[in-house]
Amino acid sequence: MPLNSEFSAALIPLSPFEGVRVLPEFDGRAGTNRAMGNRPQIAATTDVDAITAWLARFIESPNTFTSYRKEAERLLLWATLALQKPVSSLTHEDLLAYQHFLSDPQPKAQWVMRSGRKVERAHVDWRPFAGPLAPASRRQAIIILNSMFAWLVTAGYLAGNPLSLSRQRARKAKPRVTRYLEDETWSEVKMAIDALPRESDREREHYFRRRWLFSLLYLCGLRISEVTQNSMGGFFCRRDKDGEERWWLEVTGKGEKTRIIPATHELMMELARYRREKGLVPFPSSDETTPLLLPIGNQTRTLTRAAVHTIVKQVFKSAADRIRARGGDEEWKAQRVEQASAHWLRHTAGSNMANNNVDLRHVRDNLGHESISTTNTYLHSSDDARHRETEEHHKIGW
Numbered sequence: 001m002p003l004n005s006e007f008s009a010a011l012i013p014l015s016p017f018e019g020v021r022v023l024p025e026f027d028g029r030a031g032t033n034r035a036m037g038n039r040p041q042i043a044a045t046t047d048v049d050a051i052t053a054w055l056a057r058f059i060e061s062p063n064t065f066t067s068y069r070k071e072a073e074r075l076l077l078w079a080t081l082a083l084q085k086p087v088s089s090l091t092h093e094d095l096l097a098y099q100h101f102l103s104d105p106q107p108k109a110q111w112v113m114r115s116g117r118k119v120e121r122a123h124v125d126w127r128p129f130a131g132p133l134a135p136a137s138r139r140q141a142i143i144i145l146n147s148m149f150a151w152l153v154t155a156g157y158l159a160g161n162p163l164s165l166s167r168q169r170a171r172k173a174k175p176r177v178t179r180y181l182e183d184e185t186w187s188e189v190k191m192a193i194d195a196l197p198r199e200s201d202r203e204r205e206h207y208f209r210r211r212w213l214f215s216l217l218y219l220c221g222l223r224i225s226e227v228t229q230n231s232m233g234g235f236f237c238r239r240d241k242d243g244e245e246r247w248w249l250e251v252t253g254k255g256e257k258t259r260i261i262p263a264t265h266e267l268m269m270e271l272a273r274y275r276r277e278k279g280l281v282p283f284p285s286s287d288e289t290t291p292l293l294l295p296i297g298n299q300t301r302t303l304t305r306a307a308v309h310t311i312v313k314q315v316f317k318s319a320a321d322r323i324r325a326r327g328g329d330e331e332w333k334a335q336r337v338e339q340a341s342a343h344w345l346r347h348t349a350g351s352n353m354a355n356n357n358v359d360l361r362h363v364r365d366n367l368g369h370e371s372i373s374t375t376n377t378y379l380h381s382s383d384d385a386r387h388r389e390t391e392e393h394h395k396i397g398w
Contacts, residue, residue: 099138
């Protein structure tokens with residue numbers, strides 16, 4: 001039976017689970033792990049209400065909220081549909097079984113999207129999984145659920161955390177970032193963009209938008225969410241102590257934290273080119289609300305994260321196709337580019353700055369990292385020196 005048919009039999013609309021509430025026999029009012037005799041700190045009487053209260057803490061961080069909601073919903077559906085028991089009755093053994101389930105959700109037709117399909121949550125073909133979760137994704141799912149269970153215990157809703165008995169292995173720090181583009185593969189990506197057709201006005205607009213997007217992602221090390229959630233009004237100019245005017249870009253990023261990033265001469269030239277193509281003056285005003293990246297045509301709305309992701313993946317596919325078209329023994333390079341995502345460009349930017357002797361404190365501040373290490377929390381870089389080093393050593397070289 002299709003999964004959504006089971007949803008319709010077992011679930012009733014309620015936010016934030018895209019209109020989902022569990023039927024009374026599975027709603028958790030009589031969960032075997034419910035805290036009894038304690039004064040609860042939340043008003044929830046059902047599992048969905050309790051999980052909703054937990055998710056409410058992340059409502060101002062859309063990316064975190066979406067990720068946490070997804071993992072909570074997957075567990076909720078698995079518990080009520082596969083085990084036919086409420087989340088508040090899950091045991092340690094149940095959670096071990098769930099971890100195995102994440103590595104291979106079966107039956108596939110019931111739990112996994114058809115290959116290549118991407119449909120809305122309410123669509124009959126929607127499924128909770130795109131496929132088996134990789135080890136890193138499974139670890140992340142359990143970390144999120146462990147946080148949820150621990151909070152529900154603290155809130156007085158659950159008696160205990162069934163995940164607290166799991167063996168907690170200390171994760172070794174990776175010796176280096178592996179998801180980045182080496183110089184030669186990064187060059188292939190730039191050449192693919194530079195080879196885009198520019199005969200018609202629409203082709204020119206596509207070309208300059210992709211060139212601007214990749215300049216933003218690489219020169220500023222932005223996350224996709226930072227591209228979609230910030231405006232061109234974040235650019236501003238100020239004089240340094242030597243009287244030289246320097247441009248900066250202020251963005252609000254992960255965790256609602258604001259940082260300023262050196263807007264190098266290269267970046268400002270790309271911005272001016274892009275704005276001219278859109279019929280705008282070369283440089284924005286401080287009160288401008290124009291999104292950092294615009295749709296094709298005359299609209300000025302903000303693009304979605306999915307739309308930006310699609311643009312990036314199209315460029316990577318184009319680069320891979322060009323590599324394959326040349327023939328030779330470069331399939332590894334084509335596969336490497338196809339694997340890449342927008343976040344790889346952030347890692348590529350950080351690797352390039354670090355490898356070109358930009359002070360690691362400046363790299364930290366450019367990318368908005370918390371710290372290099374515990375010791376480095378006591379170190380502070382000079383903005384002027386950071387701008388100077390970024391300008392000198394971090395270039396895109398179109």
